[in-house]
Amino acid sequence: MFVCLLLTALVADAFWASSSSVSSAYRSVASIWVLEKPNSNKYVEGEHGRVLSATFADLSAPELDWEQMDSAPVPRLDGYSVQINDLLYVFVGYRNLDNVHSHIDVFNLSENKWSDRFDTPREMANSHLGVATDGRFVYIVSGQKGPQCRTAITLSYSLDTKTKQWSSLPRLPAPRYAPATQLWRGRLHVMGGSKENRHTPGVEHWSIAVKDGRALEKEWRSEVPIPRGGPHRGCVVVHDKLFVIGGQEGDFMPKPNSPIFKCSRRKEVVYGDVYMLDGSMKWQTLPLMPKPNSHIECAWAVVNNSIIIAGGTTEKHPQTKRMMLVGEVFQFHLDSLSWSVIGKLPYRVKTALVGYWDGWLYFTSGQRDRGPDNPQPQKVIGETWRTKLHLS
Numbered sequence: 001m002f003v004c005l006l007l008t009a010l011v012a013d014a015f016w017a018s019s020s021s022v023s024s025a026y027r028s029v030a031s032i033w034v035l036e037k038p039n040s041n042k043y044v045e046g047e048h049g050r051v052l053s054a055t056f057a058d059l060s061a062p063e064l065d066w067e068q069m070d071s072a073p074v075p076r077l078d079g080y081s082v083q084i085n086d087l088l089y090v091f092v093g094y095r096n097l098d099n100v101h102s103h104i105d106v107f108n109l110s111e112n113k114w115s116d117r118f119d120t121p122r123e124m125a126n127s128h129l130g131v132a133t134d135g136r137f138v139y140i141v142s143g144q145k146g147p148q149c150r151t152a153i154t155l156s157y158s159l160d161t162k163t164k165q166w167s168s169l170p171r172l173p174a175p176r177y178a179p180a181t182q183l184w185r186g187r188l189h190v191m192g193g194s195k196e197n198r199h200t201p202g203v204e205h206w207s208i209a210v211k212d213g214r215a216l217e218k219e220w221r222s223e224v225p226i227p228r229g230g231p232h233r234g235c236v237v238v239h240d241k242l243f244v245i246g247g248q249e250g251d252f253m254p255k256p257n258s259p260i261f262k263c264s265r266r267k268e269v270v271y272g273d274v275y276m277l278d279g280s281m282k283w284q285t286l287p288l289m290p291k292p293n294s295h296i297e298c299a300w301a302v303v304n305n306s307i308i309i310a311g312g313t314t315e316k317h318p319q320t321k322r323m324m325l326v327g328e329v330f331q332f333h334l335d336s337l338s339w340s341v342i343g344k345l346p347y348r349v350k351t352a353l354v355g356y357w358d359g360w361l362y363f364t365s366g367q368r369d370r371g372p373d374n375p376q377p378q379k380v381i382g383e384t385w386r387t388k389l390h391l392s
């Protein structure tokens with residue numbers, strides 16, 4: 001067991017090979033360098049002199065010892081998850097751009113095993129959902145139906161995780177891609193997301209009263225719009241306050257007239273804004289994340305009076321214009337309303353699905369980077385990892 005753990009730690013270390021081994025071998029030299037060239041690691045020699053390195057957006061962060069667990073039964077990008085006690089329910093997502101899942105895989109965090117699998121309703125969306133749970137029922141709102149950059153639908157559901165029965169909820173007033181979604185004060189709140197064309201940020205905010213998987217009202221109610229719209233944000237309710245964290249404006253759009261709704265890239269602005277709603281129903285603006293961060297809708301866990309967030313995507317590289325993934329673990333302290341960077345993941349990853357159990361922080365699935373020196377997205381993964389968390 002010990003050997004196994006040690007090996008895992010070594011392997012995990014190797015993922016950051018160029019940053020960790022180089023930095024430990026040259027630590028004494030590096031510390032002298034740092035005095036002379038504070039940003040030396042942000043620049044590399046290029047054809048035309050010093051250019052911004054691909055990894056300039058990485059923040060310095062402590063190493064964490066990651067242990068690899070059993071991979072999810074399928075690789076999954078843009079999946080969604082909720083944790084209920086020791087079970088992490090992992091929903092739908094893309095296997096690749098041309099294939100989407102329509103089932104749920106369940107990971108038991110006590111025995112560290114993928115222990116169950118069941119189907120989602122045939123008409124339910126396959127990615128870009130809004131999801132929230134009350135600890136038994138899961139609410140699933142709107143989202144994209146089908147692969148590539150297909151249409152979003154308004155159909156919404158609830159799942160009773162005890163009986164695995166599905167029910168319908170009233171349709172959302174308009175389709176949304178990846179809206180921020182949470183249960184708060186007896187109502188299911190849905191905010192932002194992208195509008196029908198997949199790109200235009202929505203700022204609308206709707207809610208509906210729900211209980212035990214049923215809507216108590218026939219229609220969604222309009223609420224105070226969110227100051228900034230867009231998809232792929234973290235949305236967390238804790239201490240009776242609703243937080244919306246990070247996100248982006250704009251997203252890939254279907255190519256006009258493409259019969260398969262082929263995704264084509266459009267301008268995106270990733271941001272690190274944090275908004276909070278309390279009983280006054282007025283949005284408050286809180287301190288920005290340590291860097292712009294998106295694709296984190298299920299990449300968070302609430303631990304010891306703080307919100308932990310793993311990975312994501314940040315602003316594209318200013319010179320190469322490539323998408324860049326995030327490899328840090330962030331902590332938002334709910335008492336001081338401030339951020340810290342508490343560690344590094346085994347690699348950079350977007351749409352990681354996070355759980356926390358018995359002192360361990362877990363993540364599974366998403367899309368990882370091309371390697372320590374290349375933060376561009378590459379492989380869609382089902383890998384599952386955990387690390388023992390020690391918060392201050």
Ligand SMILES: *[C@@H]1O[C@H](CO)[C@@H](O)[C@H](O)[C@H]1NC(C)=O
Pocket residue numbers: 085086087108109110111
């Ligand atoms: C998870 O696995 C543990 C150990 O086998 C078991 O005791 C527990 O009941 C499982 N959790 C659920 C919710 O089934």
Ligand SMILES: *[C@@H]1O[C@H](CO)[C@@H](O)[C@H](O)[C@H]1NC(C)=O
Pocket residue numbers: 303304359389390391392
């Ligand atoms: C959370 O707080 C408790 C009590 O102070 C402490 O024992 C525990 O180690 C903390 N958890 C983490 C993950 O740091």
